Amino acid sequence: MTKCIHTAHWILLFLVAIALLSLTFYGCGPSGTREVRLQGAGATFPNPLYQKWFSEYNKAHPDSKFDYQSIGSGGGIKQITSRTVDFGGSDAPMKDDELRAAPGEILHIPTVLGAVVVTYNLPGVSGELKLTPELAAAIFLGTVKTWNDPVIAAANPGAALPASDITVVHRSDGSGTTFVFTDYLSKVSAEWKERVGTGTAVSWPAGIGAKGNEGVTQQVKQTPNSVGYVELLYAEQNKLPAAHLKNSAGEFVRPSLDSITAAAAGAAGHMPDDLRVSITNAPGNSAYPISSFTYLLVYKEQQDAAKGTALVDFLWWATHDGQQMARDQLYAPLPREVVERTELKIEAIAHQGKPLRTGQP
Amino acid sequence: MNERLIAAGEGAPPLSRRSAMSGFRKSTAFADRAFKLTTLLFALAIAGLVVLIVIETARNSTLTLDKFGLSFLWREAWDPVREEFGALPFIYGTTVSSLIALAIAVPVSIGVGVFLVEHAPRRLASPVSFLVQLLAAIPSVVYGLWGVFVLAPVLGEHVYPRIQSALGFLPAFKGSISGLGLLTAGIILSIMIVPIVTTVTVDILRAVPATQREAALALGATKWEAAQVVLQNARSGITGAVILGLGRAVGETMAVTMVIGNRPEISASLFDPSSTIASAIANEFTEATSDVYLSALVELGLILFVLTFAINALARLLVWAATRRMGQPESA
Numbered sequence: 001m002t003k004c005i006h007t008a009h010w011i012l013l014f015l016v017a018i019a020l021l022s023l024t025f026y027g028c029g030p031s032g033t034r035e036v037r038l039q040g041a042g043a044t045f046p047n048p049l050y051q052k053w054f055s056e057y058n059k060a061h062p063d064s065k066f067d068y069q070s071i072g073s074g075g076g077i078k079q080i081t082s083r084t085v086d087f088g089g090s091d092a093p094m095k096d097d098e099l100r101a102a103p104g105e106i107l108h109i110p111t112v113l114g115a116v117v118v119t120y121n122l123p124g125v126s127g128e129l130k131l132t133p134e135l136a137a138a139i140f141l142g143t144v145k146t147w148n149d150p151v152i153a154a155a156n157p158g159a160a161l162p163a164s165d166i167t168v169v170h171r172s173d174g175s176g177t178t179f180v181f182t183d184y185l186s187k188v189s190a191e192w193k194e195r196v197g198t199g200t201a202v203s204w205p206a207g208i209g210a211k212g213n214e215g216v217t218q219q220v221k222q223t224p225n226s227v228g229y230v231e232l233l234y235a236e237q238n239k240l241p242a243a244h245l246k247n248s249a250g251e252f253v254r255p256s257l258d259s260i261t262a263a264a265a266g267a268a269g270h271m272p273d274d275l276r277v278s279i280t281n282a283p284g285n286s287a288y289p290i291s292s293f294t295y296l297l298v299y300k301e302q303q304d305a306a307k308g309t310a311l312v313d314f315l316w317w318a319t320h321d322g323q324q325m326a327r328d329q330l331y332a333p334l335p336r337e338v339v340e341r342t343e344l345k346i347e348a349i350a351h352q353g354k355p356l357r358t359g360q361p
Numbered sequence: 362m363n364e365r366l367i368a369a370g371e372g373a374p375p376l377s378r379r380s381a382m383s384g385f386r387k388s389t390a391f392a393d394r395a396f397k398l399t400t401l402l403f404a405l406a407i408a409g410l411v412v413l414i415v416i417e418t419a420r421n422s423t424l425t426l427d428k429f430g431l432s433f434l435w436r437e438a439w440d441p442v443r444e445e446f447g448a449l450p451f452i453y454g455t456t457v458s459s460l461i462a463l464a465i466a467v468p469v470s471i472g473v474g475v476f477l478v479e480h481a482p483r484r485l486a487s488p489v490s491f492l493v494q495l496l497a498a499i500p501s502v503v504y505g506l507w508g509v510f511v512l513a514p515v516l517g518e519h520v521y522p523r524i525q526s527a528l529g530f531l532p533a534f535k536g537s538i539s540g541l542g543l544l545t546a547g548i549i550l551s552i553m554i555v556p557i558v559t560t561v562t563v564d565i566l567r568a569v570p571a572t573q574r575e576a577a578l579a580l581g582a583t584k585w586e587a588a589q590v591v592l593q594n595a596r597s598g599i600t601g602a603v604i605l606g607l608g609r610a611v612g613e614t615m616a617v618t619m620v621i622g623n624r625p626e627i628s629a630s631l632f633d634p635s636s637t638i639a640s641a642i643a644n645e646f647t648e649a650t651s652d653v654y655l656s657a658l659v660e661l662g663l664i665l666f667v668l669t670f671a672i673n674a675l676a677r678l679l680v681w682a683a684t685r686r687m688g689q690p691e692s693a
Contacts, residue, residue: 071647073648074648075647077650098650165537167539172618172623172640172644173643173644173645173647173648174441174645174646174647174648174649176648196442200441201441201645201648201649201654202440202441203439203440203442203443207624208541208542208623208624209622209624209636211618211619211644215509215619218509218510219541222514
């Protein structure tokens with residue numbers, strides 16, 4: 001029994017020791033240079049690049065630390081609205097009523113561009129499939145059911161299309177990728193717009209659902225005669241084919257970093273002042289039609305000067321030096337026209353009315 | 362409590378016992394009460410947590426509770442764009458996948474249980490029951506991965522086409538085959554619930570008094586007939602074990618999400634993709650941006666909570682009733 005009491009003493013001693021230790025660490029933590037830590041959350045699509053950016057940026061600026069939780073665009077918007085993070089990330093721009101719900105003015109800073117590709121598994125078909133917008137919509141609506149349908153054959157003369165059923169694979173989870181893809185289909189197909197519409201999650205008329213880009217990739221890979229949509233990155237990394245899509249200029253365009261950037265350049269002329277824009281089905285001969293910006297969301301009026309300065313410096317770096325790194329990671333860099341518009345936004349970020357941009361990179 | 366402590370200290374040498382005991386008793390009287398209160402607090406915290414979960418989920422689903430009322434339970438639409446929500450396809454998917462799981466897992470589990478208790482020599486019984494327990498320790502996401510990479514392709518390419526050519530006239534086996542769907546989900550689930558059903562079955566069978574077996578054998582019954590007598594006695598307890606497995610199957614999320622095909626639709630064919638309540642929540646929660654959408658998902662959670670709560674309560678009741686009834690004569 002006395003053994004028990006001893007144990008209790010030991011536990012007490014242990015707790016006291018922990019308390020003392022934590023006090024010591026607390027005491028020596030903030031000493032030395034003032035370290036700024038910024039928290040962010042949001043879109044999963046740019047997450048690999050953001051992590052790379054943060055670690056590279058931190059090497060050059062050891063006193064600025066950035067954390068990013070890739071919880072999805074919806075979560076990013078929610079968290080920046082409730083100010084639980086210093087910056088949010090979203091693939092789709094915020095809606096008007098979402099902006100109104102925020103306690104301050106939120107700026108959209110485009111960081112890079114992504115594209116959604118239509119990928120497929122067609123044993124025996126060499127060369128990339130060509131799809132018109134109507135065809136893409138019909139396949140995902142389930143109205144074109146077999147691969148040797150005359151409509152597909154007409155767009156792909158000479159291709160040995162099998163007589164098998166098309167298995168459509170879509171996302172089962174809500175996703176910015178789905179938003180971009182359904183936004184495109186709604187623009188090019190009245191039937192899609194009316195029956196399904198645009199959203200991060202929609203009521204799919206056909207097919208099976210798989211979780212995440214990796215889930216859809218895997219499912220298409222192992223299901224013969226299937227078709228799905230994924231971020232370009234996933235198709236490239238898994239060596240899956242990506243269909244060429246007919247753009248608004250009537251050209252069949254292969255999805256590539258250049259054709260994505262071309263879409264942004266084509267859309268830059270119509271970009272509203274707040275940079276919130278959908279660039280699906282963008283004009284331009286070489287524009288890939290299912291492209292989109294991904295944004296960082298920041299408050300125009302920063303509450304903490306040190307954090308605000310670090311954020312502004314990082315945003316400037318990301319939209320300039322960071323762009324080359326984006327290309328290496330298979331993200332399309334911003335066209336020059338858009339970078340110029342973005343600079344104005346970064347320069348507008350202020351603390352107590354005073355702009356935080358100091359002029360150094 | 363104190364008497365028990367003294368009884369426990371009986372072995373101490375008698376000389377020092379008295380003085381040591383009185384000091385000891387004073388210091389433990391307070392500790393004893395504190396200990397009792399703390400544990401009581403912990404126990405109450407659990408009950409409080411359950412109540413809080415119900416209140417919070419109900420509070421967060423008021424939007425859809427108001428908008429759709431009870432009709433949420435039988436509406437079939439699930440369209441986040443138009444904000445039309447109904448739980449029926451998910452309730453259907455949850456129920457059917459769980460029932461398939463039970464249909465496969467229950468005979469296997471009872472067989473394993475009877476083998477372990479009635480037949481297995483000791484050197485075989487412990488490794489077998491260890492392996493069964495091990496199944497329960499495998500994380501659900503691992504089952505899911507195995508389902509996606511191994512089970513679904515094998516079933517889709519080799520097994521389902523054969524079932525279809527033999528039984529294709531039944532609506533349950535019509536339609537196109539992709540490997541992902543209700544049946545695959547049910548099969549994965551069955552493997553996942555075998556451990557719990559087996560373990561509880563073994564406990565129930567062990568609780569059947571040995572006199573019953575002996576009596577049956579003494580009357581000239583074969584081992585098979587004796588096992589039947591035992592099973593007869595353990596009936597309600599085993600029912601409890603089965604329902605406990607059902608509770609597990611109903612709430613299983615990750616593995617099911619990965620193999621069920623995630624399509625909120627009611628279709629007669631077991632080869633078709635479907636969706637369960639748990640998989641819908643896991644899939645759609647992160648990007649549910651509108652308030653009504655979020656509320657619909659939380660309400661799905663509320664339905665699942667009520668469902669599993671009811672199933673578990675029923676199971677516990679049956680197991681408890683069975684073990685108590687059978688346990689008494691043995692201990693008396």
